[in-house]
Amino acid sequence: MKQIERRSDCPISLSLDIFGDKWTLLILRDFIFFNNRHFNELVTVEKISTNILADRLNRLLENDIVKKEIDRNNKSSYLYSLTEKGIDLIPIVIEIYKWGANNIDENNANSEFKNEVNSNFSKVTSEIVERIKTTHNNVYKT
């Protein structure tokens, strides 16, 4: 894996150096919407190749956006989960969902959820954040 070099100090440029590619935000979508947390679950993300997934997870680990722990329920497996910094990305992912649902034809958005996102963005977002925080804190308690 090669870290993309810093193009400038603009917050947007710096952010895109980390997650501005075809796959990273889709992987984060899996954490957020599907709660997929094992490598073998994440590899179903729109058929991403395993080498690309491994590369992106490493980049996210390096940037402290996800963390990796041994799964207490299956010790030969790892659990990936969002850090605080990763949870902070949730509004971006939901904004992208919203834009796609409103602006791209033939998307499969759930119309109820789409309406919720359009009318109560911050409520939807904070509910998802809470759910993720609860789930991801329970790693050792399940």
Place this chain on the structure above:
Amino acid sequence: MKQIERRSDCPISLSLDIFGDKWTLLILRDFIFFNNRHFNELVTVEKISTNILADRLNRLLENDIVKKEIDRNNKSSYLYSLTEKGIDLIPIVIEIYKWGANNIDENNANSEFKNEVNSNFSKVTSEIVERIKTTHNNVYKT
């Protein structure tokens, strides 16, 4: 230019098929924050190469996110500007700004603007949207 093929019908996946790369959202940042609208202005975007810029602008044109018109003030030049669909992307770009400003070290965010974005996101966003709409409607009136 080759359009990335549709990976799935998920709104996020479809959105990232359009702007999920290192450069596209940075170009949109230039429209939004710097009001850069000519090819020669946009090419200063963190030193993007001209072939990549041309490719991305064509993709944005095809997807009805930007439009292209002859500049009335300089007929050998073109003005690119955001369509309604492009203006709808502004919240995404500002969320990315916000995340980068809050989560990446050594970013050059203006601290006043950063505070505004953190405390009054929707106000900041709608002000920027209004400014862009006004500017981009005045193409033929300046």
Place this chain on the structure above:
DNA sequence: AATAGTGCTTGCGAATTACAAGTGCAAATA
């Protein structure tokens, strides 16, 4: 001891990117 599951890594051809240089056209200048 053999098999299966999990999380990767490796090899390689194909596709994409970045950098430099060049092109075509309109407008300004000599």
Place this chain on the structure above:
DNA sequence: TATTTGCACTTGTAATTCGCAAGCACTATT
């Protein structure tokens, strides 16, 4: 009128990255 300048790209090419298939190391199960 001829030449130069500015603008918006296009082309060529080497390097990088990607996607697919296969393989590997480790653990747990049978």
